[in-house]
Amino acid sequence: MDLLGSTMTATYMRPRSTATNFLPAISTMASSYKTHFPQLALKQSLNVPWRSNTQYKLASIVPGFGSSSRASSELLNTNMKFYPSNRASLFTRYNPDDWHKSNQTNYRESEVARHSAERLRLDTARLIQDKDQMTRRSQDTTSRTIGERVNDIVFWKSELNHEIENMVGEINMLNEAKKRLEKALAETEGPLQVAQECLYYREKRMSIDLVHDEVEKNLLQEVETIKSCQERMRRHLDRANSQLASNRAAQHELEKDMNDKLMAHRIDDKCHQLRNASDGISYHRGVETFEIKSSLPESWAKFTDDNILLSQSERAASAKLRNDIENLLNVTSNEMWSQFNTVNVSFANRLSETADTKNKLQVHLAKTLQEIFQTEMLIEALKKSIRDKESPLKVAQTRLDERTRRPNMELCRDSAHLRLVNEVREINDTIQNLKLRLQEAENTLQMLVNTKVSLEHDLAVKANSLFIDQEKCMGIRKSFPSTPRLVGYT
Template identity: 70%
Template structure:
């Protein structure tokens, strides 16, 4: 049943349908509307809730079915309109039963609301008392939680402050070691330049003295040792730069966390001392619905703990790097000093060998000059011997020529003839042998001349090598950075 005062047009303005919701048949509707009203009287009544013309106008919107569409006009167009008396009878609004039921409903509603109001007053008194106690307890618990929160923030703030101080001290220590390492690296440039200049000067050696000797091997090794030391120093400088960056990043995170905790501690401390009678309290509508939090207590504590762990890890890595740099400085200093001494020993030995070779060359040059003088005398003696064989050869050949003029049978191959022929051949062989020996002596003299030139050239080479090794190279290698300077102390 509907509430009193509502419009009941849906119940009493339309007849009940019988059995189905379909439209009545055309024939039935035509028979039921045999009215004497004019055909268009009902269609012009627009204030009625039920308009038959509209009803049938909507009903006749049924689509025609293709080939089954009737070709004759529909009977719906011939429905007559209702008369005014019929409309009044059909459209009555309420019934007496509705009127009595509405009154009973009002009585019951009033009684129900009075009972509800009594219960509400009693429940409200209890509710107010309970909520007062709940509000007091809630405020006490909130104040307690704020006090605990202030204690937690104070604890973490002190831990972070202590770690910041340790981190600053470690960063300063690493920065000092880095400066020492940079000074030590700059000190290695002098020995490296000296070794490279020694190699450059020794490239000016001439001839056979351009030998890959122990001095050159040790010089090359010294260059490699110094460059290796420099490379390790540069790597550790890069590591220290990266470690300093990590230390500062960790310190920055700690300082930012410390600043946030300082602000949070100031805010929570002010919140903790707020009371109902405090100044500055006001309404902030809807603030409880705004959830701007980004963490929970677990993640909040873990954030600070992670910052502390990161800082401690970076401090441990920084301390290890400082120890590595100290060891590197000592190791590189010892390596460079050892190789410097090895090069100097090699130079000393090589200078001694070169001086000895030079002395021997001078001795051999003197002997060669003496031998050249003797060979020249021998050549002159051979030439005289060959010249002395001309006269005997002419005598023998003249005798043979004269004997060819003997007449007839006197041309006898007698022992004299045979002896003269043998004498000519003997003298000729002697001359040939002497000439051959002369050529050998001259070749020997030429070889001695070449040897002399070679010895003189080798002597100049040895003198040049001695000058390079003894004067230029060893002159530069008289000084070397001290151990304190090689480990970075000024």
């Protein structure tokens, strides 16, 4: 039944339950009441429990209502009327005007705050946009300047690289000319020694043959010619060493400048590629105060230009020296060859017959060596053929051995067995024939080797006869270097 003075929403036995999601969170309610409703703080300080209207009504009339079931039943059976407890009497009250004024104040303050925040937001957005554009323009200008610097470095790098390649090529060519000169100078020692030994051997002539003839005069002239050529070669060799040192010094300066350019290009290119989203960017406090005093753009470009001009000057001197060396080698080669041919004319008639015999022996020796080579190839082929027959023989014998394990009546002397037996015999006969032929080939090879030894011995005898018959002169003069060797090509 309904209690007197209660609203329709309050019932005696069953208070209406409200949805759990209707009220805000406790923390939210508390934070809002703490600021705008100070009376809630009084409630919390008094620690008044929250109870329903019914509970207040019962508790105000009958103490201990919540714990006595007997008293509760008695109250239900009577017609007594109860009044709800006055919960609002515990808090400070405001009138409706205060409530409306508070709302209007909050509205005005909220509007003022929103307008101020909006103006700040718009001004800040414009400021951010302006500064962003200025920063982007500044960064683009800096990137373009660094890019122009990179292009300048690339240009001078290409010039340096071109000059370094030219200088390296010039150094290599001068080195090659120097090596040729050294080889040509070394090659003159042989002819000089030959001419001096010829003069020494001719001193052993006896009786009327010990004369100051044309051969001796030409030999003396040959010695003087070779010594004169050697002296000129040594002078040009000293010049080449000095020029190579100058070329390498110029190359060192170019390469040093090139290495600096490479490092600067790598650094500037890395700086040119850096973006706001790049990895590795960080703060470097005070780096903008660092002053560079090494060079200015004008002195920077002049330094590289001077290095290139110096290198070009050294290259021109080196090219001239190479031409001088080339001319010297050709002149000395012609002089020595001319004198050598003049000396050899007097020995030409006495060389023909003995040289012809020696050439024939050499032809026979070459043919014998060719036959030895072919016989050795035949022996290897026979050995390989014998080895190749081992596997078929093993297969045939293995087949025969496996077939002996056939049981009982299956152990038949059939056509397959006869064929295997014949195959084993044929392979064995083949191997024996090949071995006999191998023995014959080895005997033939031994005979050819003996013939080769005999021919080589006969050639040695003929060489010794030439050495003696020609008064020990023409034999050693055959070792005179060729024209390519005299100019240092080989």
